[in-house]
Amino acid sequence: MAADPVHIEMTAKLAAYYRRFADIPFAAEAAALIGADEAFEELVRDHRLDREQLTFYAPMFEARYKSVTELIRKSGVTQVLELACGYSLRGLDLTQDPAVRYVETDLPGVVATKRRLFDLLRERHGIAPGPGHVLAAADALDVDQLRAASTSLDRSKPVIVLCEGLLLYLTRHETERLASNVHALLGEVGGRWITPDFVVRAWSPELPSERARLREAVSGITQRQLDASSFEDESALTTFLERAGFAATTHRQVDETPAFASMSRLGLAPDLIERLRPALRVWVMSGRVD
Numbered sequence: 709m710a711a712d713p714v715h716i717e718m719t720a721k722l723a724a725y726y727r728r729f730a731d732i733p734f735a736a737e738a739a740a741l742i743g744a745d746e747a748f749e750e751l752v753r754d755h756r757l758d759r760e761q762l763t764f765y766a767p768m769f770e771a772r773y774k775s776v777t778e779l780i781r782k783s784g785v786t787q788v789l790e791l792a793c794g795y796s797l798r799g800l801d802l803t804q805d806p807a808v809r810y811v812e813t814d815l816p817g818v819v820a821t822k823r824r825l826f827d828l829l830r831e832r833h834g835i836a837p838g839p840g841h842v843l844a845a846a847d848a849l850d851v852d853q854l855r856a857a858s859t860s861l862d863r864s865k866p867v868i869v870l871c872e873g874l875l876l877y878l879t880r881h882e883t884e885r886l887a888s889n890v891h892a893l894l895g896e897v898g899g900r901w902i903t904p905d906f907v908v909r910a911w912s913p914e915l916p917s918e919r920a921r922l923r924e925a926v927s928g929i930t931q932r933q934l935d936a937s938s939f940e941d942e943s944a945l946t947t948f949l950e951r952a953g954f955a956a957t958t959h960r961q962v963d964e965t966p967a968f969a970s971m972s973r974l975g976l977a978p979d980l981i982e983r984l985r986p987a988l989r990v991w992v993m994s995g996r997v998d
């Protein structure tokens with residue numbers, strides 16, 4: 709049986725830590741307010757990791773976040789249901805446009821911390837809470853909780869269901885359940901599923917040792933075998949998605965990222981982007997009606 713997902717909550721601080729090196733709205737402030745640096749320091753100390761050898765994660769998180777945002781914008785869809793939102797501030801950013809409705813969900817512990825974070829950021833930036841932006845606790849594997857969380861969305865308009873950084877921690881069985889939940893929701897309202905999360909082993913380079921050690925540490929803390937739901941090659945993923953009722957288009961995150969700020973801020977070698985390009989993808993999927 710899969711371990712309690714509550715152990716996965718800490719990974720939200722890791723993502724927030726790496727996003728702070730990019731020029732992503734609210735990212736640096738959010739990281740400071742939730743103690744992301746301290747969480748990262750503790751991880752590095754407890755597992756004797758060399759942080760200098762892990763800086764290349766910053767452009768990876770930057771590409772992941774920016775490419776998803778760019779694809780949402782390009783889609784023209786103005787409603788988003790984000791699953792496993794962590795401490796990502798895309799919802800706060802995109803709802804500056806009053807036409808956007810954004811519902812973001814995660815497990816109760818993360819949601820409680822994020823509510824306090826929103827209060828602080830709204831006060832600092834003079835952003836009034838509004839009905840277009842909702843934060844709610846919902847287990848992504850429970851379709852009824854997702855339906856209950858998303859009642860503020862306009863059911864006559866399409867929705868983008870988004871998850872970023874969740875599938876890595878799920879078993880194959882959980883991934884199937886998640887896909888079935890998303891399919892059911894999109895069947896009710898129409899729209900797209902966007903995720904950068906599928907891992908195709910044939911595209912993934914061999915891990916440098918420090919990166920493998922970080923993954924081991926995260927695997928221990930989350931009590932999850934990372935990539936348990938990875939796919940051997942593209943055709944295995946296509947078969948999975950077809951069975952789940954989805955037709956997918958694949959984009960390269962690097963190509964959908966308007967500009968990288970973390971590269972110069974961290975003094976990283978420019979060829980890193982070219983090395984990341986083949987492995988980092990993002991999928992946009994529509995549910996087939998069978």
Ligand SMILES: C[S@@+](CC[C@H](N)C(=O)[O-])C[C@H]1O[C@@H](n2cnc3c(N)ncnc32)[C@H](O)[C@@H]1O
Nearest residue numbers: 713716717719720723792793794847848872873
């Ligand atoms: C790596 S973090 C990613 C968070 C965020 N999307 C980001 O990019 O910063 C993984 C997130 O998945 C959430 N999570 C894990 N299992 C979940 C579940 N069953 N339902 C909802 N959220 C879940 C965790 O609480 C955590 O916030």
